[in-house]
Amino acid sequence: MKIRAALLAEIATMALETLRANKMRSALTIVGVVIGITAIVGMTSLVRGFDRSFKGMVEVLGPNTVFVAKFSGLSFMSGKEFIDLIRRPNLTPDDALALERLESVRYTDTMLGGGFDDSRERLSHRGEETKRLQIMGTTELFAQVGYIPIELGRFFTASEVRHRRAVVVLGQDPYQSLFPLIDPIGKQVRVADQQYTVIGVMGPRPSPGGFNAGQDEIAVIPYTRYETQFGVPALRVSGGPHRDVTITAVPREGQRARALREIEETMRIRHGLRLDEENDFDLITQDALLRIWEQTTQVVFLSLVVISSIALLVGGIGVMAIMTMSVTERTNEIGLRKALGAKRHEILWQFLVEAATLTLAGGVLGVLLGSGTGVLVHLVSGFPISLPWWSFALGLGFSASVGLVFGMAPAIRASRLDPIEALRHE
Amino acid sequence: MSLIEVEQLKKSYDMGSEEVHALRGVDLRVEAGEYIAIMGPSGSGKSTFLNLLGCLDTPTSGRYILNDRDVSTMAEDDLAQVRNEEIGFVFQTFNLLARATALQNVELPLVYAGVGADERRARAQTALEKVDLSDRVTHRPNELSGGQRQRVAIARALVNDPSILLADEPTGNLDSVTGAELLGLLDSLHKKGHTLFVVTHERDVAKHAQSIVHLRDGQIETIEQV
Ligand SMILES: Nc1ncnc2c1ncn2[C@@H]1O[C@H](COP(=O)(O)OP(=O)(O)O)[C@@H](O)[C@H]1O
Ligand SMILES: [Mg+2]
Numbered sequence: 001m002k003i004r005a006a007l008l009a010e011i012a013t014m015a016l017e018t019l020r021a022n023k024m025r026s027a028l029t030i031v032g033v034v035i036g037i038t039a040i041v042g043m044t045s046l047v048r049g050f051d052r053s054f055k056g057m058v059e060v061l062g063p064n065t066v067f068v069a070k071f072s073g074l075s076f077m078s079g080k081e082f083i084d085l086i087r088r089p090n091l092t093p094d095d096a097l098a099l100e101r102l103e104s105v106r107y108t109d110t111m112l113g114g115g116f117d118d119s120r121e122r123l124s125h126r127g128e129e130t131k132r133l134q135i136m137g138t139t140e141l142f143a144q145v146g147y148i149p150i151e152l153g154r155f156f157t158a159s160e161v162r163h164r165r166a167v168v169v170l171g172q173d174p175y176q177s178l179f180p181l182i183d184p185i186g187k188q189v190r191v192a193d194q195q196y197t198v199i200g201v202m203g204p205r206p207s208p209g210g211f212n213a214g215q216d217e218i219a220v221i222p223y224t225r226y227e228t229q230f231g232v233p234a235l236r237v238s239g240g241p242h243r244d245v246t247i248t249a250v251p252r253e254g255q256r257a258r259a260l261r262e263i264e265e266t267m268r269i270r271h272g273l274r275l276d277e278e279n280d281f282d283l284i285t286q287d288a289l290l291r292i293w294e295q296t297t298q299v300v301f302l303s304l305v306v307i308s309s310i311a312l313l314v315g316g317i318g319v320m321a322i323m324t325m326s327v328t329e330r331t332n333e334i335g336l337r338k339a340l341g342a343k344r345h346e347i348l349w350q351f352l353v354e355a356a357t358l359t360l361a362g363g364v365l366g367v368l369l370g371s372g373t374g375v376l377v378h379l380v381s382g383f384p385i386s387l388p389w390w391s392f393a394l395g396l397g398f399s400a401s402v403g404l405v406f407g408m409a410p411a412i413r414a415s416r417l418d419p420i421e422a423l424r425h426e
Numbered sequence: 427m428s429l430i431e432v433e434q435l436k437k438s439y440d441m442g443s444e445e446v447h448a449l450r451g452v453d454l455r456v457e458a459g460e461y462i463a464i465m466g467p468s469g470s471g472k473s474t475f476l477n478l479l480g481c482l483d484t485p486t487s488g489r490y491i492l493n494d495r496d497v498s499t500m501a502e503d504d505l506a507q508v509r510n511e512e513i514g515f516v517f518q519t520f521n522l523l524a525r526a527t528a529l530q531n532v533e534l535p536l537v538y539a540g541v542g543a544d545e546r547r548a549r550a551q552t553a554l555e556k557v558d559l560s561d562r563v564t565h566r567p568n569e570l571s572g573g574q575r576q577r578v579a580i581a582r583a584l585v586n587d588p589s590i591l592l593a594d595e596p597t598g599n600l601d602s603v604t605g606a607e608l609l610g611l612l613d614s615l616h617k618k619g620h621t622l623f624v625v626t627h628e629r630d631v632a633k634h635a636q637s638i639v640h641l642r643d644g645q646i647e648t649i650e651q652v
Contacts, residue, residue: 010537017525336521339482340582341510341538343503419482423521 030362032315037366137226335422355407363399514583573604
């Protein structure tokens with residue numbers, strides 16, 4: 001089935017002219033295609049962008065580190081109710097000590113006030129004040145366990161933790177707002193109502209999604225000091241008091257599986273769980289996070305496929321309708337073209353190209369709208385996006401295919417018209 | 427060999443209960459350069475005969491040799507090619523593409539002949555000059571008078587340099603003055619050597635031809651020399 005170049009060019013221009021002549025009708029027809037392609041391209045850019053930066057962040061955690069928490073995103077994603085989660089027993093610094101005694105665990109770090117928490121405090125230095133920051137009480141291992149680089153000075157030591165020293169390591173945000181020009185090491189800052197000595201500054205921290213989620217708005221003090229100054233903060237939530245304690249455990253070399261098992265057993269014993277009872281704490285590891293994330297993105301992609309398929313189907317049916325109308329309206333033209341020498345496949349291609357041009361126009365619009373949406377979201381919120389070329393190709397390919405597939409029936413009908421009857425039409 | 431040889435050409439339509447015999451065996455020989463009018467009462471088979479001559483349709487039986495080729499048994503796409511190369515149609519209702527300019531309308535047969543854009547344009551231009559419309563190439567049909575539209579249609583019929591030119595009631599939609607102009611144009615084409623068939627029910631139109639084929643009830647009644 002050979003089609004002449006001259007004819008193809010002629011067909012393409014004719015197709016565009018037909019679309020121009022029926023602007024309103026064409027626009028309505030391609031709405032479905034535009035929506036479908038916009039969804040594909042836009043959602044791909046967001047999901048893929050978020051995916052990349054999320055993986056980057058999770059990888060920083062290290063493949064072996066085990067986090068123990070009262071609850072976490074994992075329990076939400078597995079569908080547990082907030083009200084049940086908040087009723088779980090609170091973790092304590094003593095839990096961390098118990099885990100540290102395990103054979104398979106190299107060291108642990110306790111983090112107070114790290115996560116789900118509204119007790120934020122201001123730091124001040126010589127009348128300069130920061131916004132409300134997250135104050136965390138940790139062990140000397142916090143930076144090491146979290147792979148957080150120390151940009152200036154040092155982190156506090158085990159001895160400083162033991163002696164409840166009033167020392168603070170600043171995150172990027174308080175560092176830059178209090179000491180934009182001078183060396184902060186050795187300077188005094190006030191945390192809430194108490195004086196601390198600055199001994200170090202942490203480098204920028206990665207965050208899920210790479211946009212500013214306040215991950216640098218922190219200051220870290222020894223957890224012993226934290227307990228003295230703030231107590232382990234109890235947050236009154238419906239369901240009971242909630243204390244924010246996260247334990248980070250780093251297993252010994254090659255003992256990750258055993259460590260996981262032993263940590264789980266120890267925590268179950270400490271919480272007095274019977275064999276048939278579920279864990280009332282979360283164990284968070286890099287691969288558990290990645291697995292959950294993968295599941296989530298799969299669901300997102302699946303729903304994306306469903307949504308855009310429906311939109312494209314609606315668009316396709318619209319195309320079929322408009323092309324059927326077009327064939328009927330132009331029966332006489334088809335007869336004329338046949339009389340002048342058009343072969344069947346030439347008529348067939350004319351209508352197929354016309355349908356594909358129509359839907360491809362919708363596809364181009366969808367690609368522009370979709371990537372535009374992505375870029376806009378990125379500019380407004382800093383949300384990371386990714387615009388892979390294949391999502392454009394996919395969008396254009398899909399839209400053209402919709403035209404070819406749904407234009408097929410009307411095009412075949414046109415190509416089979418009897419020239420005499422077609423000419424006599426009207 | 428004659429340009430056209432028609433032997434015992436028959437066309438019947440199966441209408442379920444009965445069979446309609448539109449042509450009941452027509453014999454005709456036409457030499458290149460002849461000008462022939464076809465007359466007859468309504469329903470006598472004029473259009474059917476013209477459609478067969480124009481290879482728009484195939485006969486139920488009989489033979490039609492055009493330019494040494496038997497076109498009576500050809501398949502649809504082969505007939506399309508014969509129409510493209512050998513036949514020029516002029517329709518009563520002009521049948522121009524409304525969205526296309528005069529030039530584009532005239533180019534259309536060349537598109538299906540696979541002629542390149544430049545040559546197509548040049549040849550369409552020449553064809554429009556032949557019908558005295560070189561100053562109307564960029565006009566669309568709705569910007570042209572009836573007579574001008576019919577001349578565009580004739581230019582389109584000529585552009586492929588066909589063996590025969592077929593016109594079904596070409597003056598039917600024209601007033602008498604433009605109708606007369608059109609007949610003058612057909613006369614001049616005949617003088618230049620084109621072979622013409624014109625279906626008409628007007629004797630004044632038919633008198634422009636060299637011979638008039640009178641059809642009645644699907645058969646040739648007489649062939650009248652003018
Ligand atoms: N497609 C068709 N189906 C059935 N009958 C037809 C068809 N085309 C023509 N006829 C019949 O064939 C006869 C000749 O028709 P036609 O060639 O159109 O006559 P004319 O052009 O001389 O008026 C008429 O009786 C007409 O009804
Ligand atoms: Mg007729």
